[in-house]
Every structure is written in structure tokens, then in C-alpha cells.
Amino acid sequence: MMRREIPLFITSVVGFIFVIRFFIPHEPFYSLEDVSSSWIQVIQAFAIWLGILNLLKVSLDKIYKKERGWGYSGVIIFSFLAISIAGFFFPLWEERPAGYSYLQHAREFLKPGTSFDWFYWYVYSPLSSTMFATLAFFIASASFRAFRARSFQATLLLLSGFVVMFGSVPVGNVLFGWLPAGWQVSDIADWVRNVPQVAGQRAIQIGIALGIISTSLRLILGLERAHLGREE
Template sequence: MKKTVPLIITFLAGLYMIVAYFVPHPAVANSAQQMQGWEIIIVAFTLVLGIGNLVQVHYGKVRGRRPGWFHSAALLACLAVMAAIGTVWGVAEGTVYYWLYDNVMAPLSAAMFSLLAFFIASAAYRAFRARNKEATLLLLAAVVIMIGRVPLGPWLWAKLPWVGGHWPHALDQLTQWVMDVPNTAGQRGIKIGAALGAVSMALRMLLGIERSYLTTGGGS
């Protein structure tokens, strides 16, 4: 009961989505679309799990006055204020929620990710050291893309003696070729491989072979 019914629900829901892909009848298509709408609603509720976990961890820290409790209190206050303001007064442009997004969340997000620009330099040094053939290819591809895709690159290339004069667009062409041929081939191989892996995992779930998502709670 505790595991059999969920396994049947998984199988039937998945099977219906596969059937709907091949059966173009409006009744099937409409019901499949309806079910996708249901899924969106349930997924919205699952946000509660993540938020609940976040609150549990940080509330415990505040209650026990553990080191860094002040920061956890700030986190909980920001979460409550943003969620309450957005839920009660709306999320449209011109609201307090929008103002907080523009002046707190967006600057923090941009600053946090731009911080990586400093650390990526040392990471690049470690990754790009030309120790073998493969690392050299990685280095060359990254350098060609970084130089070729910014205005400074072609400008510097044109200033190079002899090469710049004879082949002024060679850097642009090389960058485009790297993107179109070897990069596309590599990305495509990864995409096909990952898709085949995802499909086989999905089939394992539908057939009840993979059950790790049912580990919550006991029972059989």
C-alpha cells in the first residue's frame, strides 16, 4: 500500500504522457495538458519542502544561540519579509517586492556571481597548464574563444605585423570554426549521451526498477 500505489501512480502518469505524444486525438492531448497543469501546481507546493528545511536549520541555530545565529536571524527575517510582502501586496512592477528585487536581490546576485571572476583566474591557471595534449587543447580552445569573442581580440590581431595585414579576419574565422565544428561535435556527443542516460533512467523509474525517490518514510 505504502509503496505499491505510488509505483502504480508513477507508471500510469508516465505511460499516459508517452501515449499522449503518439495519439493526436484532442481529448488525449487536452487531458495530457491538464495533467501537466496539475504537475506544475504540485511542484509549486514542493517548494515548501526546501523552505521548511531552510527554516528548520536556521531556526535551530537562532534558538540554540549557536555561532553565527545573528546571520541566521537575518536570513529568516529577509525570507519572511520578502515572502509576506510579495504574497500580500503582489509581485508586479512598482510594488515593494519589486523594489526589493531591484535594489537587494539583483545587486547581491550580480556581485556574488561576479566574485567568481577573481577566483576563476586561479582556477584557469590550474586547468589550463599545458601538461599534456588534452590540457593543451582545452587551453587553446579557451584562449581562442576568449580573445576572439571580445572586440579587443580582433583589434589586437589587426595590429599584429604581417599576419594582421595578410589575414585580417583569420581570428574571427578561427573562433567561428572552433564553435561550429569541434565544439558542436563535442557538445552534441555529450547531449546525445546524456539524453540516452536520462531516457534509460526514466524507463527504470516508470517500470519500478529505480525506487530511490520512494525512500521517504517506512513501510512496504
């Protein structure tokens, strides 16, 4: 009982307090957001260690048992050790400024020129950018599938996409320059963006807001319990 009732009680009380906090600017309600934000940071600091330990455990286990794809786990362990050593121990092989203790020096591992900084800019950053760059290809392949005129809705999507794309580039107005003033392809693209798109987005936003209110109410009232795990 304790495992379910206590979290439900805490959820209800905290949820209710945060709802009324929005309308009461007086202390102690005023500082609640800052206090909770600090608490979350503290919990996160502990949770990240749990996460790291879990990652290492899962990876080492894979390597030990030679499971399928264990080589990737080896890359994880190697990268983890390399960046940790660069972050924690770089003063051991880097020139220390005069008057700095090792501890003072170690605190500045993020500064330009450090090993950690080198890893960030020459290993992490290019890899991350490469991943992001693949998005262009994913957009192309998704567009190819989405823009096939298989139904009325898909045809409508294709036409809208066509108009918006041509309306967004200078060549669009050159190719369709013969259209009357006010009906240029860029004007139609603007209309698509500002009228039907905004109307649709607002309808979805209203739905989302109502959904959030409804979910919050279910959580505060203890009707929603699936997130609590086991039932006892």
C-alpha cells in the first residue's frame, strides 16, 4: 500500500500546490518554483550517476558475454574513459599556469586549449554535426513517400508542398511571374503558411492544452496510476 499511496498523496498535494501557486505571488508560494528546480537538479545529479553506472554495466556485460554488437560497447567504454581522463586528469600532462594548484587547474577543464576542449571541438562536435546533417537526407526520403498522390489528402499535401517550396525561393516567382499581381506563387505560399496552417496548429494547440489539463487532473486525483509501476 505504502508504495502506491504515498506517491499518489505526494503527487496530489504537490500538484494542487503548484496550481494555486500560479495565482498567489506571496511567499512561500513565490519561491516554490526555484526550490523545486534546485531539487530537480540535485536529483538529476544523482540520477546521472545511476545512468552512467547502468550504461557501463550493460556495456561491460555485453563485452564479457561477447553478445551481438559487443564491439560497439567497446567503443562506448573507450570513449567514456578517454573523455573522463581528459576532463579529470588533464593537469597531469598540461602546463599549469603559475600560482595554480592542480585542483584550481582541474576546475578549468572546459577552457579553450584543454584536452577536454580538444575532444569537444575535434571529436564530439564533428560527429554531432554529421548526425544532424543526415537530417537533410531523411527529409528527402520522407518527402518522397509523403508526396506521392495516392489519395485526395496526399494530393492536397503535394500541391501545398509544391506551392510553399516554390513560393520560398526566388526562382518560383520567375517561373510563375505571369500570374496576376497578388496571386504570385510567393503570395499563395504566404497565405498557406499564415491562414490554413496557423488555423490547424491552433486547433491542435487547444487540444493539447485540454489534454494536459485532463492528464494533470487524473494525476492529481490519483485516477491515473499506470506510471507508478507495481500494484500491491
